[in-house]
Amino acid sequence: MASIIKVNNLSKHFKGIHAVNDLSFTVEEGDVYGFLGQNGAGKSTSIRMLLTLIKPTAGSISIFGKELSSHRNEILKQVGAVIEKPDLYKYLSAYDNLAIFAKMSGMKPNRTVLMEQLKMVGLDERADSKVKTFSQGMKQRLGIAVALVHNPRLIILDEPTNGLDPQGIADMRNLILHLSREMGKTIVVSSHLLTEIELVANRMIIIHKGKKIVEGNVAELLDPSKSLVQIETTNDVDARQKLLQTRWADLLHDNEHHLQLKMNKEDVPVLIAEMVSLQIPVLSVHPMHSLEDYFLSLTTQAGHVESIAN
Amino acid sequence: MWNLLQIELFKIFRKPRTYLAFAIIAAFIFLIQVGLLVNGKDWMKFMMGSLDETMNIDYNKLVNGYAVCFFVLNLLLVHVPILVALVAGDVVSGEASMGTLRLLAAKPVSRTQIILAKYFATAVYVFAMLLWIAVISLVISIAVFGQNDLVVAKTNGLQLIEANDVLWRYFCAFGFAFIAMMVVAAISLLLSVLSENSIGPIVATVGIIIVCTLVSEMEIPIYQKYIKPYLFTTYMLGWKGFFYIGSTEDGETIKGSIQYLPGILKSIAALLVYIVALVGTSVYIFRKKDILS
Numbered sequence: 001m002a003s004i005i006k007v008n009n010l011s012k013h014f015k016g017i018h019a020v021n022d023l024s025f026t027v028e029e030g031d032v033y034g035f036l037g038q039n040g041a042g043k044s045t046s047i048r049m050l051l052t053l054i055k056p057t058a059g060s061i062s063i064f065g066k067e068l069s070s071h072r073n074e075i076l077k078q079v080g081a082v083i084e085k086p087d088l089y090k091y092l093s094a095y096d097n098l099a100i101f102a103k104m105s106g107m108k109p110n111r112t113v114l115m116e117q118l119k120m121v122g123l124d125e126r127a128d129s130k131v132k133t134f135s136q137g138m139k140q141r142l143g144i145a146v147a148l149v150h151n152p153r154l155i156i157l158d159e160p161t162n163g164l165d166p167q168g169i170a171d172m173r174n175l176i177l178h179l180s181r182e183m184g185k186t187i188v189v190s191s192h193l194l195t196e197i198e199l200v201a202n203r204m205i206i207i208h209k210g211k212k213i214v215e216g217n218v219a220e221l222l223d224p225s226k227s228l229v230q231i232e233t234t235n236d237v238d239a240r241q242k243l244l245q246t247r248w249a250d251l252l253h254d255n256e257h258h259l260q261l262k263m264n265k266e267d268v269p270v271l272i273a274e275m276v277s278l279q280i281p282v283l284s285v286h287p288m289h290s291l292e293d294y295f296l297s298l299t300t301q302a303g304h305v306e307s308i309a310n
Numbered sequence: 311m312w313n314l315l316q317i318e319l320f321k322i323f324r325k326p327r328t329y330l331a332f333a334i335i336a337a338f339i340f341l342i343q344v345g346l347l348v349n350g351k352d353w354m355k356f357m358m359g360s361l362d363e364t365m366n367i368d369y370n371k372l373v374n375g376y377a378v379c380f381f382v383l384n385l386l387l388v389h390v391p392i393l394v395a396l397v398a399g400d401v402v403s404g405e406a407s408m409g410t411l412r413l414l415a416a417k418p419v420s421r422t423q424i425i426l427a428k429y430f431a432t433a434v435y436v437f438a439m440l441l442w443i444a445v446i447s448l449v450i451s452i453a454v455f456g457q458n459d460l461v462v463a464k465t466n467g468l469q470l471i472e473a474n475d476v477l478w479r480y481f482c483a484f485g486f487a488f489i490a491m492m493v494v495a496a497i498s499l500l501l502s503v504l505s506e507n508s509i510g511p512i513v514a515t516v517g518i519i520i521v522c523t524l525v526s527e528m529e530i531p532i533y534q535k536y537i538k539p540y541l542f543t544t545y546m547l548g549w550k551g552f553f554y555i556g557s558t559e560d561g562e563t564i565k566g567s568i569q570y571l572p573g574i575l576k577s578i579a580a581l582l583v584y585i586v587a588l589v590g591t592s593v594y595i596f597r598k599k600d601i602l603s
Contacts, residue, residue: 014600051416053601076418083416087409091325100317104417146413 002029002065004154004186005050010059012045012210019045021210023059027188027203032180034201034218035190042210043190044084047158050188051081063154077106080152084159086143090132094123094142097131098149105150114149121145121175137168144175155179157189161196169196176200229268230286231259231275239280246274314423318431322397328435331393332442339382339446343454346378350455353381357463375452376460376476380553382447387487387549390439391494391519397435398498399511401428402596406506406603421597425503429589432495440484440491448480462553471555475565483549486574489581490546494519496588497542503592506603519543542584548577 005027012020020042027033037043048054050061052072061068063075088097098117099109107113118124121141131139140160147155157176161169177200179185191197197204198218205215214221233239236259243252243259248271253260263271265287275282322328346353350373402425405411414424460471471479497518501511522543525533538544551574556567568574 048412048601051412053412053415055598055600073418073420076416079416081413081416083412085409087413089321089410090408092321096320096324100320101413101417103313103317104414104419106418 003027003062004029004031004064005033005188006062007046007050008060010046010049010061011057012042012049012054013057018210020049020056020207023207023210023212025205025212025215027186029186030180030184031203032176032187032189032201034197034204035188035207036192036194036197036204037190037207038192041192041207043192043207044158045210046207047081047083047156047188047190050156051079051083052076053083077150078153079156080105080147080150080154081156082140082143082147082158082160083156084162086139086146088131088139088142088146091130093128093130094118094134094145095127097142098145101146102149107150117145117149118142120148136163137165137171140164140168140172144172148179153186155185155187157187159191160189161191161193169193173200227263227265227287228253229261229263229265229271231261231271232283232286233259233275234281234283239275242278242280243275246278248274311423311427314419314427315430315434318401318427319434322401322431322435325397327400328397331396331439334393335386335390335439335443336446338386339443339450342382342385343378343451346373346381347454350378354461357461357468371458372461373455374458374460374473375448375455376457376473376480378451378455379448379480380460380462382443382451383483383487383549386443386447387490387547388523390443390487390491392516393439394432394436394491394494395498395512395515398432398495399502399515400508401432401499402502403505403511404502404508406601407508409603411603412601415601422593425499425589425593425596429495429499429592432499433492436491436495437488440488444480444484460553464554469555469563471553471563472565475555479552482552486549486552486578489578489585490549493542493546493581493584493588496585496592500588500592500595503596503599542581545577545580548574551577 003026005025007026008024010020010023011018023042023046035043035047045054049056050063050068052068064078066075068075089100092100095114095118098114102109102114115124115127118127121144123138123142123145126134126138131142134142140163144160147157160176161172164172173196176187176189180187180200189197189200201218203216204218204221206213231239239259240252243249248261248263251261251263253262261271268285268287272282272285351370354372354377402411405414415421457473459473460476462469462471494515498511498515501514502508505511505514522541526538526541526543528534551570552568554569556564556569558564
């Protein structure tokens with residue numbers, strides 16, 4: 001499968017702040033690629049560099065096999081984006097907004113095509129209404145129509161569910177899946193709502209403080225055989241010392257705050273039995289197998305991430 | 311580029327704010343025309359001063375469309391920069407504050423083209439505004455007050471320009487005013503590129519014009535010698551030069567002549583240099599700018 005986006009050692013520094021630091025990742029054709037991170041992790045800065053809104057301090061970006069810096073216009077003709085809020089010209093109608101951005105993408109706006117696009121996002125009946133009369137959800141849908149109007153190969157959605165109600169979030173999820181499965185689009189979607197990404201992405205990257213924490217296949221990262229199990233005891237330091245003398249030592253993570261082991265789920269009862277026999281009082285066991293737990297585990301233990309990623 | 315220009319024009323002329331300037335201009339000129347229709351002769355008598363006692367003056371002829379237009383331009387062109395800034399100051403910063411700048415800059419058009427399209431669209435707006443002023447202040451005034459010779463006040467007295475020697479001077483004056491207003495538009499554009507909100511560039515442009523005009527007008531030698539030659543406001547009122555007619559050594563006016571043509575050409579050159587420098591700087595900054603809004 002061909003690489004659609006290839007980012008190498010990308011960095012962006014703002015007056016001493018390392019917003020993005022030595023970031024590398026690859027998006028393959030047909031991927032729904034989740035870009036995950038907490039607020040301020042560097043997701044938007046990275047996405048803006050993909051769209052040439054921000055110039056990188058260092059590193060390179062190639063899209064569709066071409067260097068972005070030297071083939072900007074050629075590449076952006078095949079890219080559609082919703083960047084954070086779907087801000088559009090409030091004093092213009094939905095149709096006029098769509099026509100403007102279609103023209104800017106190199107299209108000759110045709111009323112039939114534009115109306116079809118508006119119909120796809122459920123705004124055909126409000127085509128001539130001014131955007132200032134739209135709800136947040138309607139603006140978001142119009143933003144999607146603007147991103148898709150020129151039939152791009154690559155769609156970049158930066159926090160597309162921000163400000164949406166539960167129904168809007170569900171609609172957005174269905175739209176992403178439709179674009180990927182029915183239309184074969186490659187999609188990069190960023191969010192801090194991890195459960196949303198878990199439901200749509202096949203591959204993902206997690207970044208924290210501008211650095212890559214982990215990148216990979218969502219299914220593999222969530223593979224139960226590679227589950228992270230967190231055990232709460234009355235004295236974690238003592239428990240760790242005792243476990244280091246056992247066959248479980250290799251599975252222990254070097255985490256000073258929590259007692260965590262990367263292990264098969266089926267082995268958990270055996271471990272607990274052995275801990276009891278070692279007179280380690282176990283208070284609770286947390287299998288951290290959802291993406292959210294995984295994400296929280298990684299991002300709240302910055303010093304520990306390398307070992308988990310490996 | 312033509313595509314982009316069309317889009318920018320569409321955006322400018324769909325904004326209600328754009329038409330505010332046209333409405334203000336129309337209201338202002340209408341007030342002057344009504345005032346002069348009622349008290350035009352008194353105004354002309356005031357202009358003539360003591361000449362009224364030594365000469366037989368036909369005020370019905372002197373209060374004509376050309377004179378009304380000249381009066382309007384004297385009062386109005388000083389304030390038009392505010393109306394230019396109202397639109398030009400908003401072209402980039404307005405998009406930044408609205409959030410559309412990031413969508414615009416992520417499209418397959420170069421940033422240089424975006425800025426130039428915005429500046430050229432502003433030029434069309436300025437041209438339309440001056441055309442509007444010309445139509446209302448000149449065409450309507452001629453229709454209402456008629457055509458006749460134009461009396462122009464100079465520092466050393468009054469000067470009469472024959473009716474058939476006036477119209478081309480207005481064309482030149484409006485052309486000059488267009489260049490002068492494009493300097494204002496270029497200042498606004500630069501400030502707009504540097505700002506993330508619309509009000510800042512508009513207020514800052516007006517502030518710069520006020521300060522520069524005051525410094526230009528101050529009769530302080532150090533300012534006159536070292537600062538005034540570099541201020542754009544020094545050259546902005548050069549349009550009046552088209553109404554200063556040349557004369558022979560005997561004092562006879564020369565029809566179709568301009569008294570200080572080299573001075574006017576120097577003003578035009580200075581204003582063009584300002585435009586190139588300001589627009590060039592705007593393009594340079596915008597190309598380098600990280601769009602974070």
